[in-house]
Amino acid sequence: MLLDGSTEVVDIATHPEGRSQIIRDCLQAGRHVLSQKPFVLDLDEGAALCDLAEEQGVRLAVNQNGRFAPHFQYLRKAVAEGRLGIPNAAHLSVHWDHTWVAGTPFERIHHLILYDFAIHWFDIVRCLLPAAKAERIYATVNRVPNQPIAPPLAATVAIQFDTAQATLVFDAYTRHGPSDRTLIVGDQATATSSGPDLQNQTVTITDAQGSFSPKLTGKWFPDGFGGAMQEFQAAIREERPSSIEARDNLESLSLCFAAIASANTGQPQQPGIHRKLPSNNQDSAIR
Ligand SMILES: NC(=O)C1=CN([C@@H]2O[C@H](COP(=O)(O)OP(=O)(O)OC[C@H]3O[C@@H](n4cnc5c(N)ncnc54)[C@H](OP(=O)(O)O)[C@@H]3O)[C@@H](O)[C@H]2O)C=CC1
Ligand SMILES: O=C1CO[C@H](CO)[C@@H](O)[C@@H]1O
Structure with a gap:
């Protein structure tokens, strides 16, 4: 495929181990690359x-x-249009059943929740607090009673920003009554999004005038995937950086790696210091 010149963009959807070399080969062959998340291990x-x-x-x-x-x-x-004013807090919680990964390669990832799954939330929280700088992170992970797979299924993260605070809560063994919630507090308005899962959400914005809920169309699966590819192709066509540039993504990953270091050590951590995932992340079964 790389030799015949018929492709302009390569969408790489393998697992992260070994993916860097595939990305490198594609870049060296002059292809634009969209990599699946989590982008890299280092x-x-x-x-x-x-x-x-x-x-x-x-x-x-x-x-x-x-x-x-x-x-x-x-x-x-x-947030980008300033409709909430200056955001000072973002709190996101996901309560769902992630045990469907039993028997897949995901089950072997010790930090399945903080690495493979929560990278979406580390990335989103940065978008919701775009001007704030993350200074310290404290995270925990736990196995919960009777959980049927190896990786710890409960995780929490507290992020101290210079001008804001954020918390992320993951209860990945919620067998009944799943729920997903996002709350953003700004000095002009508060926004919430909630629903039984990530596919079905209601957004409400409340300000001095009252509350309103926009009509949302589409769902994360598949429209989120379409949206990412559309943005990437538009950026290539318009010869501009995309909003999902890999260099920017390293900032989201640095929050993720700091959270994992915190969960491993029990101590708060500074983003950017921890450059690699611990090598034992890829063997949950032996823990
Ligand atoms: N919301 C999201 O953004 C989602 C992201 N992901 C991410 O996507 C990645 C893959 O997950 P998932 O799709 O579930 O994994 P799967 O194991 O289902 O698929 C991985 C695929 O990669 C192929 N593959 C492996 N090595 C190579 C190679 N060297 N060259 C070409 N193809 C290769 C495999 O082919 P074969 O079977 O022939 O070995 C397989 O088809 C993960 O990083 C995951 O986090 C996954 C789901 C949703
Ligand atoms: O959103 C997702 C659903 O779960 C998968 C397995 O952990 C993740 O890889 C994916 O990002």
């Missing part, structure tokens, strides 16, 4: 891939399709 390797894309004059982006889920897309735009 932030410096990710930065080197971004440098290579620049040298080759091609785009490298990460398929953070959650940004294009209808509710997150609406909330991102509301």
